[in-house]
Amino acid sequence: MNNENPGDLKYTKSHEWVRDNGDGTVTVGITDHAQELLGDVVYVELPEVDTELTTEEACGVIESVKAASDMYAPLDGTVTEVNEELDGEPELINSAPFGEGWVFSMKLANPDDLDNLLDANEYEAVCQEDE
Amino acid sequence: MSNTEQTVRPQQTPLYQKHIEAGGKMVDFAGWEMPINYGSQVKEHKQVREDAGMFDVSHMVILDFKGKEVKAFLQYLLANDVSRLKDSGKALYSAMLNDKAGVIDDLIVYYLADDFYRMVVNAATREKDIKWIIKQLESFDVTMEERDDLSMIAVQGPNAREKVVSILVNELSSEEADQANELKPFFGKQMGDWFVARTGYTGEDGFEVLLPNESVAKFWDQLLEKGVKPIGLGARDTLRLEAGMNLYGTDMDETITPLSAGMAWTVAWEPEDRDFIGRQALQKEKATGPKMKLVGLVLEDKGVLRGHQKVITDFGDGEITSGSFSPTLSVAIALARVPFETKDQCHVEIRGKQLAARIVKPPFVRNGKALV
Numbered sequence: 001m002n003n004e005n006p007g008d009l010k011y012t013k014s015h016e017w018v019r020d021n022g023d024g025t026v027t028v029g030i031t032d033h034a035q036e037l038l039g040d041v042v043y044v045e046l047p048e049v050d051t052e053l054t055t056e057e058a059c060g061v062i063e064s065v066k067a068a069s070d071m072y073a074p075l076d077g078t079v080t081e082v083n084e085e086l087d088g089e090p091e092l093i094n095s096a097p098f099g100e101g102w103v104f105s106m107k108l109a110n111p112d113d114l115d116n117l118l119d120a121n122e123y124e125a126v127c128q129e130d131e
Numbered sequence: 132m133s134n135t136e137q138t139v140r141p142q143q144t145p146l147y148q149k150h151i152e153a154g155g156k157m158v159d160f161a162g163w164e165m166p167i168n169y170g171s172q173v174k175e176h177k178q179v180r181e182d183a184g185m186f187d188v189s190h191m192v193i194l195d196f197k198g199k200e201v202k203a204f205l206q207y208l209l210a211n212d213v214s215r216l217k218d219s220g221k222a223l224y225s226a227m228l229n230d231k232a233g234v235i236d237d238l239i240v241y242y243l244a245d246d247f248y249r250m251v252v253n254a255a256t257r258e259k260d261i262k263w264i265i266k267q268l269e270s271f272d273v274t275m276e277e278r279d280d281l282s283m284i285a286v287q288g289p290n291a292r293e294k295v296v297s298i299l300v301n302e303l304s305s306e307e308a309d310q311a312n313e314l315k316p317f318f319g320k321q322m323g324d325w326f327v328a329r330t331g332y333t334g335e336d337g338f339e340v341l342l343p344n345e346s347v348a349k350f351w352d353q354l355l356e357k358g359v360k361p362i363g364l365g366a367r368d369t370l371r372l373e374a375g376m377n378l379y380g381t382d383m384d385e386t387i388t389p390l391s392a393g394m395a396w397t398v399a400w401e402p403e404d405r406d407f408i409g410r411q412a413l414q415k416e417k418a419t420g421p422k423m424k425l426v427g428l429v430l431e432d433k434g435v436l437r438g439h440q441k442v443i444t445d446f447g448d449g450e451i452t453s454g455s456f457s458p459t460l461s462v463a464i465a466l467a468r469v470p471f472e473t474k475d476q477c478h479v480e481i482r483g484k485q486l487a488a489r490i491v492k493p494p495f496v497r498n499g500k501a502l503v
Binding site: 063065 | 167168171172174176434458482
């Protein structure tokens with residue numbers, strides 16, 4: 001498994017990654033570092049489509065055999081799509097955290113807010129601090 | 132090293148290096164540095180259900196009791212009755228109670244000879260157990276020795292016994308290997324420096340092997356060679372939960388009596404004249420009827436049951452004592468303390484929502500098979 005945080009993504013201190021889809025929407029998931037800490041994911045509580053979120057608002061829950069962990073909205077916006085595959089295969093978060101294990105997409109209230117997020121190097125530093 | 136360092140720094144078992152070599156993620160458990168998993172808790176869980184896995188349980192506490200009055204002492208100390216043990220090597224599961232019938236610890240005691248019993252108690256309760264036992268020992272002609280010279284590996288799973296026996300043939304003798312192979316469930320036998328018992332905490336067949344600290348690393352390596360995989364404390368917890376076995380400090384403690392902890396079967400009321408610690412309080416509770424009971428829950432909605440979640444029943448509220456996702460059943464399961472009258476159904480409050488759960492009688496899983 002590739003442990004590197006992709007350079008084309010943005011990150012939060014609470015271990016979400018954010019992919020800019022270029023059309024005012026972003027896709028959000030949890031990082032490889034986060035899934036590693038959680039262990040085997042067995043259930044994901046997804047946000048509902050059309051929910052309006054504010055930055056750092058709890059919007060979903062990832063449950064592993066070990067513990068439940070909240071997921072936070074990276075920015076202000078509205079949920080446009082959720083990954084329903086996770087209902088049947090929550091382990092996708094473990095096997096492909098940056099790919100098939102994505103959690104939801106949202107339309108940003110202010111696309112410029114993306115600049116407030118961390119880049120891969122800054123996020124890497126956050127992970128180092130954690131250890 | 133200063134005193135503070137000694138108390139703060141977790142202890143390591145003789146297998147510490149082996150855990151590191153196997154990629155164990157080490158955590159502090161009751162003052163011991165132990166592996167929580169070696170990668171995937173679910174894989175480890177399934178390894179035990181389907182083949183064979185091994186647990187380092189050297190942090191557990193082995194106590195040897197010797198003397199003329201040892202049987203009388205244990206009949207007084209424990210809620211279960213060691214006089215039920217007629218054959219040498221036979222093991223008994225029991226609670227050790229305080230005067231109010233609260234559970235100080237749960238333990239296994241082996242009858243080895245009329246003047247020799249061996250007890251295995253929890254690591255997390257080591258100090259208070261020993262203190263309590265020493266206090267009770269005062270009026271008996273019995274000695275207690277802590278066997279910290281011994282390590283302990285539990286090898287569990289459908290193929291566990293066969294793999295251990297194949298090692299014993301060379302490590303001990305073919306005769307002793309045969310004896311181990313023929314051990315009945317819940318029996319143990321001393322074999323030279325080793326003690327082999329057909330016991331465990333997973334709901335699978337297998338052995339718990341007690342052996343000298345200096346021999347344990349070699350045994351671990353031999354088990355690895357036989358394809359026995361190391362299993363962490365995480366899977367140990369989900370395995371015991373599926374097997375419907377209590378965890379001390381979670382499912383019961385000193386504020387809970389065995390009657391409210393699913394342990395009524397471990398209380399030996401007969402003979403009536405056996406005076407054991409906690410008996411009076413327990414009899415009173417039995418006469419009025421316990422208010423709460425420990426049951427199994429299977430979540431019917433999606434989600435994961437966890438300790439301390441509120442259980443709502445027609446007869447009042449209860450609480451989950453331990454809960455998790457069952458890797459064998461692929462649903463959330465739990466042990467919960469609920470009002471005694473509770474029947475088949477309840478709800479569990481998870482993040483403000485009430486989810487439906489079915490009440491069942493544990494175990495959930497035995498010998499690899501779903502029972503609920």
